Amino acid sequence: MNTLELKYAQEIEKILAKYPPDQKRSAVMPLLYLAQREENYVSEQALKEIAEILEIASTEVASIVGFYTLYYDQPGGKFRIQVCTDMPCALRGSEQFMQKLCETLGVQPGGTTPDGMVTVEGVMCLAACDRAPMFQVQSGEGLSYHENQTIESALEVIEQLRKNAERRNGNE
Amino acid sequence: MSEGYVLLRHRELPDLDQLEVYRQNGGFEALRKAVNSMKPDDVTQVVKASGLRGRGGAGFPTGVKWSFIDNKNWPHYVVANADESEPGTFKDREIMESNPFQFLEGVAICAYAVQANVAYVYLRGEFWQIAELLDQKIQEMHSAGLLGDQLFGSDYSLRIYTHLGAGAYICGEESAMLESLEGKLGQPRLRPPFPPSYGVFGKPTIVNNVETLTNVPMIINRGADWYRTMGTEKSPGPKVFSLSGRINKPGNYELSLGTTFRELIFEHGGGIPDGKQIKAIMAAGASSSLIVANEAALDTPMDYESVPSLGAQLGSASVIIIDETVSIDWLINKTMHFFRHESCGKCTPCREGTFWMSHLTERIHSGEAAPEDVNLLYDVANQVRGKCLCALGEFSIEAVLSGIDRFRADFDARVAPKQGEKLAEAAEN
Numbered sequence: 001m002n003t004l005e006l007k008y009a010q011e012i013e014k015i016l017a018k019y020p021p022d023q024k025r026s027a028v029m030p031l032l033y034l035a036q037r038e039e040n041y042v043s044e045q046a047l048k049e050i051a052e053i054l055e056i057a058s059t060e061v062a063s064i065v066g067f068y069t070l071y072y073d074q075p076g077g078k079f080r081i082q083v084c085t086d087m088p089c090a091l092r093g094s095e096q097f098m099q100k101l102c103e104t105l106g107v108q109p110g111g112t113t114p115d116g117m118v119t120v121e122g123v124m125c126l127a128a129c130d131r132a133p134m135f136q137v138q139s140g141e142g143l144s145y146h147e148n149q150t151i152e153s154a155l156e157v158i159e160q161l162r163k164n165a166e167r168r169n170g171n172e
Numbered sequence: 173m174s175e176g177y178v179l180l181r182h183r184e185l186p187d188l189d190q191l192e193v194y195r196q197n198g199g200f201e202a203l204r205k206a207v208n209s210m211k212p213d214d215v216t217q218v219v220k221a222s223g224l225r226g227r228g229g230a231g232f233p234t235g236v237k238w239s240f241i242d243n244k245n246w247p248h249y250v251v252a253n254a255d256e257s258e259p260g261t262f263k264d265r266e267i268m269e270s271n272p273f274q275f276l277e278g279v280a281i282c283a284y285a286v287q288a289n290v291a292y293v294y295l296r297g298e299f300w301q302i303a304e305l306l307d308q309k310i311q312e313m314h315s316a317g318l319l320g321d322q323l324f325g326s327d328y329s330l331r332i333y334t335h336l337g338a339g340a341y342i343c344g345e346e347s348a349m350l351e352s353l354e355g356k357l358g359q360p361r362l363r364p365p366f367p368p369s370y371g372v373f374g375k376p377t378i379v380n381n382v383e384t385l386t387n388v389p390m391i392i393n394r395g396a397d398w399y400r401t402m403g404t405e406k407s408p409g410p411k412v413f414s415l416s417g418r419i420n421k422p423g424n425y426e427l428s429l430g431t432t433f434r435e436l437i438f439e440h441g442g443g444i445p446d447g448k449q450i451k452a453i454m455a456a457g458a459s460s461s462l463i464v465a466n467e468a469a470l471d472t473p474m475d476y477e478s479v480p481s482l483g484a485q486l487g488s489a490s491v492i493i494i495d496e497t498v499s500i501d502w503l504i505n506k507t508m509h510f511f512r513h514e515s516c517g518k519c520t521p522c523r524e525g526t527f528w529m530s531h532l533t534e535r536i537h538s539g540e541a542a543p544e545d546v547n548l549l550y551d552v553a554n555q556v557r558g559k560c561l562c563a564l565g566e567f568s569i570e571a572v573l574s575g576i577d578r579f580r581a582d583f584d585a586r587v588a589p590k591q592g593e594k595l596a597e598a599a600e601n
Contacts (some may be wrong), residue, residue, distance in 0.1 A: 017335040018292075023373050025355035029338055054355070067357045067516075068338035070297040087458060087506035088260045088492050093416040124341065124510055125259035125458075126298050129414065129492075130422035136298060143300035 002049040006033055012053065024054045028064055032071050037140040041072040067125075070138065077112040077119035079161050080138040081154075085122035088129035097133035098122055100151050105158075117162055137161065178402070178410045179386050181424045182270035191312050194273040200318055201252075202392035203280050207324050210392075213239075215285040219388060221396035223408040228253055228381030229456065231407070231476040240368035241286045242376040249377040250283045250291035251353065251367075252385055255337055255344040257296055258457035259510060260490030263412035263424050264382035266303050268295075271386065272309045276332060278385030280319070281392060283330050294349050297338040306334050341514035345562045346379040350518065359518040360562035371477065381488075383412055403429035407475035415441050417493040426557035430478070433463075434470040437493060444495050452494040452579070455479055456487025458507045459567035461554050462500065483574065487550070494566040500579035501586045504571055505533040511568035522565030525556035529572060536586050546583045548583050550576050 005012060010041060012027075019026040028050060035046035035129050051058035065071040083098045102109055102120055112119040128134045131147035135154070139161075146157050182188040194200075206215050220235025241248060249315055252275075256264040266276055283291045295303050310332050313319040321329040338356045338366050342348045346359035350372045371377020387409060391399050400408045407429040413436055416422045420442030427436065433453060437443065444450050453469065454460035459486040463469050479486040494503060512530040517523045532549040535541040553569040560566055576583060 018335070023354065026335075026353060028355040029336065029352070032338070033336065054556060063357060064355070068297070068340050070339035086259050087503065088416040088509055090506060091492070091494070091498065092422075124513055125257060125261075125297070127256045127262040127265050128426070129260050129262055129416035129490075132416075142304075143298055145298075145301070 002052055004031075004035060004046065005047040005053060025056055028054055028056070028061060029068070032061070032064065036071065039075060040078065040140045041075045055120070073141060078117050078142040078165060079158075080119045080121060081135050081158070082121050082126075082138060083129065083135040084124070084126045084132065086125040088125065089132035089134065092129075092132035094133040097149065097154075101154055104151060104155065117165065118158055177426055178390050179267060179274075179383060179412055180271065180424065188267075188271055189273070189309075191273060191309070191316060198393060199273055199389075199495055200277055203284070203318070204282050204324050206281050206392055207326050210532075212285050212287050212322050213573055215248065215281060215392065218396055219285070219391060221596070222387075222391045222399040223396070223406070223410075224384065224387050224391060224399065225407060225476060227383035227387075227411065229258070229459075229485075231486070231506055234380060234384055237368060237380070238282065238285050240366070240380055241378060242369040245288070245369070245376050247375055248286050248288040249372050250286065250288045251345065251346075251349065251372060251377055251379045252278060252346060253349060253379055253381045254293050254299065254302075255297040255349060256299075256382070257341040257344050258459060258488050258490055259507075260454065260457035260492045261414050261488045262416075262417050262490075263414050263488075265299065265302065266424050267382055267386050267412070268299075268306065272306060274307070274389055275386045276309060276313065278388040279332055280330055281388050282378060283332075284328060288378070289329055290333070292353060292372070293332065294353055295334060295336055296343070297336050300336065303334045303336050303587055308468065310334070310411070315445040318507045340508075340516070342516040342562075342564055343392075345564060348562070349379065350377065357516070359516045360564075362561060391440065397543075404473065404475050404477070406477050411474075411489055413474065413601050414488075415493070416488040416490070417454075417494045418444055418450075418495040418498070420445050426473075429475040430473040432471055432473055433465075433491070436474065436491060437470070441493070444493065448495040448497060450493060451496045451498065452500065452503075454492040454494070454571070455489065456485045457490040457492065458510050459487055459563070459570060460484055460492070461570045462494075462503075462578055464578050465494075484570075490578055499583040499586070500575045501537050504575045505537040506529070507571045508533045508568070511564065515564060515568070519559070519561045519565065521556045521559040522561075522568065524554060525565065526568050528552050529541060529556075529568070533572075536583060539586055541587045543584070543587045543589075546576060546580075546587060557585040 015027050015030045031050045047058045047061045053062045085094050085098050133149045134147040137144050187193045216238040224234045225231045254553045279291050308443040337343045339398045343358040345360050348358040353372050367377040403409045411429045413425045425440045450465040453463040453465050463482050508530040512526040515522045515526045553572040555571050
């Protein structure tokens with residue numbers, strides 16, 4: 001058994017049970033999310049381990065990481081703030097919101113704060129067009145939506161994320 | 173709507189997302205009725221008679237699709253399309269968040285109708301929290317004997333699983349979704365064969381949108397005739413319209429199909445902010461042709477037959493409002509940026525076409541384009557037409573062609589040489 005299997009034996013079993021026994025490959029996307037929980041990105045090691053579990057080539061797993069935008073092959077900030085700057089949100093001021101947020105945090109779009117905590121990115125439609133400006137926060141633990149945002153409320157969200165991260169580090 | 177809500181019932185029934193409350197309001201009676209007293213094909217016939225059409229965008233008759241299932245090849249599957257990603261669409265989200273059991277009951281009835289023992293809900297990766305919520309609701313259904321083996325004492329068994337995508341718009345296209353569910357790149361398949369004969373894992377599969385399936389329990393409970401009292405003859409039933417853009421009250425509105433644009437925009441949506449004039453409407457999200465918002469257009473009923481008379485489609489009914497302050501060249505640049513990003517890369521006309529079109533729209537919008545670039549953009553768009561494997565490529569050009577045809581002045585203004593440049597040119601000559 002490899003590291004991923006040892007650590008998440010129960011989760012992996014549950015995931016595999018969703019698909020027919022001869023269609024294990026279907027589990028590649030949920031397993032990638034599981035691997036990403038560890039370091040916020042999919043490492044070479046994780047690619048190999050997922051390939052082993054599913055009995056496919058690790059290049060095939062890598063192609064999935066490359067194709068889908070919510071998987072990362074490089075580490076980024078601990079939290080990814082993904083602002084929807086797509087057309088319907090842009091009609092409600094999301095581009096200005098994004099620009100101001102980047103200025104306030106002192107990063108370029110796509111950049112990460114010096115403490116490695118927050119990466120700010122513009123993304124495509126998140127199905128929240130009536131509550132723009134909005135962003136999602138992606139971390140290893142999952143995704144959450146934050147809607148009808150102002151710069152002030154966004155900074156509060158970020159402050160809370162930092163605090164939670166510190167608390168968790170303190171507990172470890 | 174005189175009958176009250178059919179889909180967004182949570183708006184008048186508090187806590188409808190709780191199993192007990194849902195059951196107190198007739199929940200799972202339709203599934204029980206189907207499994208205990210109807211043959212699978214009878215269920216399909218009722219849905220066919222109701223005239224329900226797919227709410228994901230294509231408007232294909234749902235019962236007809238179910239009747240296409242290949243009964244010589246087993247097992248069968250049902251996949252609920254919860255990959256809601258069309259810019260301007262946010263209706264399935266509200267249904268799953270607030271009325272999840274009616275949706276899941278619809279999935280279960282569809283599965284019974286085509287005798288599938290496994291159904292998947294394919295959610296876009298961003299709907300992580302909704303997937304967690306649905307997993308919990310599915311678990312509650314199991315505990316209450318509403319899923320699992322020998323449903324209601326019959327020999328029919330059903331399991332429902334969620335499956336999360338990971339940020340690819342193309343996976344809302346049904347054949348790309350099936351590829352993705354198989355753990356492959358989300359790229360469309362060549363069709364035929366269509367999913368009812370060759371779907372996920374190569375088995376007969378019915379793929380339906382969340383909103384479509386959410387209609388089904390009410391149709392089984394109250395009958396096809398009742399359903400046809402709403403909407404128009406060819407587009408019966410209610411529809412959730414997602415209203416966004418330059419509008420006072422953006423949000424979801426459940427209205428009969430055939431409601432006019434004017435009623436949606438000015439009565440329900442509260443009109444245009446700051447007293448501005450409405451300029452254009454995109455009725456099907458970024459995949460729309462641009463509708464010139466004149467009086468005749470505003471009085472057009474929003475149904476699958478009438479919107480095409482405006483040279484546009486209703487699609488998923490994600491109605492984006494554009495006011496007079498927006499230049500259409502900016503709008504086209506945004507939509508093209510989206511399609512360029514989301515093209516899956518499988519077929520050349522779409523991959524290269526969206527790349528070059530976005531290059532041109534960017535150049536036009538930044539004021540660096542020559543006047544002939546507008547015609548070049550139009551030409552490139554025309555060359556993409558009819559050459560793509562799926563609708564993404566085809567839809568990417570709708571806004572470009574209609575934008576240039578119907579709002580040419582916005583483009584010409586952007587590419588006209590500026591006064592200073594004219595003088596400089598004259599001086600050089």
